[in-house]
Amino acid sequence: MSATTAGIVFIAAMAVALAATYRPLGDYIYRVVTRETHYRVERGIYRVIGARAGEEQNWAGYAKSVLAFSAVSVLFLYGFLRLQAFLPLSLGFAGVDPYVSWNTAVSFVTNTNWQAYSGESTMGHLVQTTGLAVQNFVSAAVGIAVAVVLVRGFARKATDKLGNFWVDLVRITVWVLLPIATIGAIVLVAGGVVQNFTDVTQAVTATGDTQSITGGAVASQEAIKELGTNGGGFYNANSAHPFENPTSWTNFIEIYLLLMIPVALPRTFGRIVGDNRQGYAIVAVMSVLALASIAAVFGFESMANGTVPQAVTAAMEGKEVRFGVGDSSLFAAATTLTSTGAVNSFHDSFTSFGGGVLILNMMFGEVAPGGVGGGLYGMLVLAVITVFVAGLMVGRTPEYLGKKIGAREMKLASLYFLVTPALLLTGLAASFALPVNLDSMQEAGPHGLSEMLYAFTSASNNNGSAFGGFGANTPWFNTALGLCMLFGRFLPIVFVLALAGSLARQRPVPASAGTLPTHRPLFVGMVVGVTLVLIALTFLPVLALGPLAEGLR
């Protein structure tokens, strides 16, 4: 079997596995977030955290809870990192410096997991497990909860009640993320991923050098890193490290874990709004964009020009030989299409077009299928914008799932859409305007530009991966990227919640032959088109000077 065939088989097998998960997992999440009664264990948790589970919140109340919870999380994690030296199980690592602590705290709370540090030489067991891993769970749960609220906004009638944040947070964490992550961790341990609490082991390499090998609770971290589309690796090499991702089949499991919830959530959406076809339409849009992107990355990496790539038949620089081009391309596409940002290869070494597609994937706002929750609400906002233009074209006040898309809805959808380009482009321009920042680029010219572009795209879209050559650990970038992550996460969340509030207040308009059907291929195609055109138009100038200039040389 040639490498190309192997790659195609790997991608096809992934598609089949995800298709098989779509219904059961989507239905399961639906039951978790819509269940009327509270289990005893849940009631116990509510009592401990002081949540009034019986009271539903309006959008503003929900937003306040999300923001308060996240603010406390950032402060807690920041303190944890700063005070590491005084805490047990630190493996002797010092407290983390203020810039990195701020950046890391924001990064993990925003589900970005941008890492301006090397995990194995910076964080001890306690920080990894109770600091970072906990955020891997709850930041993912926050994303799913917000998506569920938006869907409730579509489904509910003439109400301002959108659910209770604490109930959603607890249920999603306890009944969705924990069980799947546990199973995932066990499978990964079986595949050879390490799970221990050892001290740093000093080993002597074949060449006689000494090497410090850090062990730890890697498998448990790895499972939620992928499942929650977090991406923060235990080790700096992330999923390219053999302790995190030893074999081709653990690689398959990891990609599967990072895609399963984002792919299944449209089903949950379809169930809650009472029309499964709507879920299929959304997942179809995601699939079209994702498959095109995967094919493009795979194609560019396989057909790379240049002496060395042609000698080895593909662009193997920066890719693990145990994975090869196909598996690496799928991982890279999947990690940038979701907000994961875990890597099993060196994105900096991808071909210029291949790397360009990875940047474009993130620029889409990570909607195909996107981060857990974030992908669904991002895609629904794009659908709202599409519905508006399409709705006008059929001669009616636009409506989506029976809810009118009026001035207020358009204002919120537009604001949502504006946030990431605004953060990304102003951050990028400001960084270029300060000459000192140019030292962070490993390469000169277009590729250096792509490195910086990648960094801001990744942070603003809460991805977390990077073009590795880029020296991001400077006060400027730690601060600027931290701000991009923070605003890139929470401004859209606030707009989405407000949109949910405004939708839920409406009485639905019954569908008729004059209503734009939003489950047909025509609409699916139009959402794809609107997404492509809007994003391409926004970012073409910078893409032209980065990946395009490099690739068309």
Added chain:
Amino acid sequence: MSSMATVAPKAKGGLLDPGQWVKSAPSALRKLDPRLMWRNPVMFIVEIGALFTTVLAIGDPSVFAWLITVWLWLTVLFANAAEAIAEGRGKAQADSLRKAKTDTVARKLAKQDPDITSPQVETVDVPAPELKRGDYVLVEAGQTIPGDGDVVTGIASVDESAITGESAPVIRESGGDRCAVMGGTRVLSDWVVVKITAEPGKSFLDRMIALVEGSERRKTPNEIALNILLSAMTIIFVLAVVTMQPVAVFSKDYMAAAPDSAVLDGNGVTGIVMVSLLVCLIPTTIGALLSAIGIAGMDRLVQRNVLAMSGRAVEAAGDVDTLLLDKTGTITYGNRRASSFLTVPGVSAAHLADAAQLSSLADETPEGRSIVVYAKESYGLRERDAGELAHAEWIEFTAQTRMSGVDLDEHGTVHRIRKGAAAQVIEWVRSCGGDPNPRVDDLVDQVSREGGTPLAVAEHRDGEAARVLGVIYLKDVVKEGMAERFARLRAMGIRTVMVTGDNPRTAKAIAAEAGVDDFLAEAKPEDKMALIKREQEAGRMVAMTGDGTNDAPALAAADVGVAMNTGTSAAKEAGNMVDLDSDPTKLIEIVAIGKQLLMTRGALTTFSIANDIAKYFAIIPAIFAVIYPGLDALNIMRLASPESAIVSAVVFNALVIIALVPLALKGVGYKPGSASALLRRNLLVYGLGGIVTPFIGIKLIDLLVALIPGMA
């Protein structure tokens, strides 16, 4: 339906003669005032950009700089001219309306007591604008009615052509639903006392002038939402263009060997090119035409003799889910007509026809007339004059007896023929000692079941038993083409509900024949109201027509309430549209216009955004191929030079506004159909067309621009 003569000559729909552009020039220049421009954020940005390039062009003049500057100003002017042309069409109509508003002098009753029996009373001359609400004025033949009001005394024929364009005079009388008169109309015969109901300056005519001039135009909900989207896109493109600069400086610095040019130098992209790129990217096409589309939509209604009190109402018309239509006059011709004679066994059809005709000669109701006509058309019975039969005693139809007929003296024996409501006729037969054939009941039932009205015909000769001859089938005749119209509405997703005072059985039959989706039988005004509320509770938008005062609450409650011009002031006050032709079926056209308005906006937005793709392919390689020659691969149109590429894109961007003005004014083609079909068609034409057109257009313009010295 009335003739549709309009007040002003109708503006030609699509073709614009150059004269209109010339005429609109002064107004287009006036609209450059920033205080007016900022209301249209997209075009305001273009104006600022044009101002900026003017400064740059003066500072560092070149053919390129001036070409761009001139075309940027033209872009703004074209947008302003589009709006001015749309407004101009309304102004022409407003001017002719103003003529009706000449200095009328009102003859106010000296004693403000309308109970007069002759026009010979003392009056005081008062200028019309000084009339107050509640004043009584006397208007005699040949005089102009000084203000809107209701006739409280008298009856007169009134020429309303100044407002409605309808040349046939109408009757206005006190009491009932025909009492409303409008200021500016003329009394042709007789005299009336009018109670003024409008405050000065707020008459129907004033409102109409304001409406057609567009001076009271407010942005409609969808227009506001669309403006938000366009503003957001403008912000994104401003960001994309502005943030490009540090990146461009970095790139130019990296490839320092690349020569400086009018497009790009060591300071990055030049100001002229930045503005050009920005103007090409922001949605100028739809931004320029948005208000023209709205004004033209109102204008299209005015041309169909419908006055919408707000743009919001027009937009709501496009959203209508349920249409309430009165049966009488809208779906049916209004009068029941004889459509067949059904005999009982033993009676010949000719005999029944003859008896039916004779008994109806004295019945002057429309139904009675229709029986005579039917007998003539279907049985060749000559219409006999009531006077030509000797020894005949005519019994006229009255509401009490519910019968008409004749007693013929045939050589001493009296031959009595009666026609009327089945129950009365059967009663009459019994009272004359006859025994009605049981078949009669069957026939009556049959006719009722089919939605008709049965009339029985009976005769009684002296010495013989009275007998029923048969039944006349009176049918409510459904207007031609109604079923097709309703089918088209159904395809558009609009449900039609017929409202009628008939009993449910009759209503059902007519509903089935006319092809409406539902009916409301034995409807009282409050039932109508309840139906509207029910539909609205379910989230549906309701449209209805009405004319009577008892329709007013329902007209006010409906999302789209079209009052008939013949109706009462109360009805006209309550609705949000007035149909000057008083044609209830107009509602269907109003819905189409509302939809067309939204479709035009959506289509041009799509077109505008789709255009950007080609513009990028023109401008990005033009700017950056100097630094990275590989980017010339994006110059797929093979444009002559960077400068000509940018000029061509800007020129195309301006010309496309002119090219689309006719479409904006006329509205995109609209064939009723399902949403899917409409979307497919409009996406193909304006989406795909929007992608392809500029590639061709920019290339063609580039071929010309390249001929200018220094541009190739």
